[in-house]
Amino acid sequence: MSFYGLINILLGNMEVIWTSRYPERILDDIRLLNLDVYQIRRAGVKSISFRIPRRHIGKMKRLLATKKEGKLETKMHGLPSVLNRYKMRAGFLAGILLAVLLMFMATRVVWSIEVEGQVRFSEEYIREVLSKEGVMEGQWLSHIHVEEKQLEILVKHPEISFVAINIYGNHLKVQIRERDREPVIGKDKNPYNLVAAVGGSIIRCEVLEGQTVVKEFQSVKEGDLLVSGLVDSQTQGYRIVHARGKIFARTSRTYTVTIPFKDVEKRYTGQETDKKTAIFLGKSINLYITTGISYKMYDTITTYNSGSLFGRNTLPIRTKTVTYLEYIETEITRNEERVRDLAYDAYQSWLAENLIDIQIENENIKENITEKGLTLTVDLVLIENIAREMPFTVG
Secondary structure: OOHHHHHHHHHOEEEEEEEOOOOOHHHHHHHHOOOOOEEEEEEEOOEEEEEEEHHHHHHHHHHHHOOOOOEEEEEEEOHHHHHHHOOOOHHHHHHHHHHHHHHHHOOOEOOEEEEEOOOOOOHHHHHHHHHHOOOOOOOEHHHOOHHHHHHHHHHHOOOEEEEEEEEEOOEEEEEEEEOOOOOOOOOOOOOEEEEEOOOEEEEEEEEEEOEEOOOOOOEEOOOOEEEEOEEEEOOOEEEEOEOEEEEEEEEEEEEEEEEEOEEEEEEEEEEEEEEEEEEEOOEEEEOOOOOOOOOOOEEEEEEEEEEEEOOOEEEEEEEEEEEEEEEEEEEEEOOHHHHHHHHHHHHHHHHHHHOOOOEEEEEEEEEEEOOOEEEEEEEEEEEEEOEEEEEOOOO
């Protein structure tokens, strides 16, 4: 539909069927009055049909009133005639107005946002980041300058290493890449030293850039300088570089966990309650009446569903469902075998989370059982890279 056609629907128009011996002559009179007509067609052997905009209806009626012969039929079309026809039906009128509003906003505002690529961060956190920079549902598309928004997000949120905002009609697809937990060595050209993250005994040095200030079998403590970014060269004098490399040392750590024989365990009752919220163009509308929860203790699970038309076209509405799961706490008693299993499970989880790419050279495990529970103590001797980047300034 053209813009001109849309205006005629919104403002209204009149369909005219003129029957006479020579119906085409009415078109000559219309041209003399400079009236706009369109959709001219034959409606019969001696009839002609055409439409005229609402603003020219008065002139057309006065013209036809001067004709002494001929038969006139008229019919109103467009939004004004529909509103007049159904003026007593408030719901219908509201639907019409909503449809017109959606037609106007369809290609001008952001209807929906799809986020992908996040691993550690939740979708809601990424949406909050986008919202702070003005990228949200309901925002005018003309206000979203993609390159500018991408740069603002990267500058203000260092935990994000890459962001791409793609616009498909009124749908945004945002691709995110999270920054590695540890900085990537060698990407930053600023001056850095390498210092000891923990104390230990140096085993070997693998230095790529910078001046090594420690030797094998030397003992260091946390914070000691390992590799300097200030290099003394006999040919070039002093140079400032980004120290890079790995310094491996023998270190020690102790892990302790206590599992009691008597404890309190969480058990779900099977009772649950859902509270739904509609999110339309970034605005939330609660679909429930009571705000309180009758459960004394509960956990929550939040899910989001995007609306779609026939499963294909995304609509500017999402539903947020918060599920409240009731649980009770009951006292339990564990036997020795059970507390031992739980202690070792906890130890293995700690190893998987904290000793990534770290070699265990020696492991000394001790168990201490009392009337209250079992305490597991593990003394570890490790081989690990203890180098940590530390920026420095000159002058």
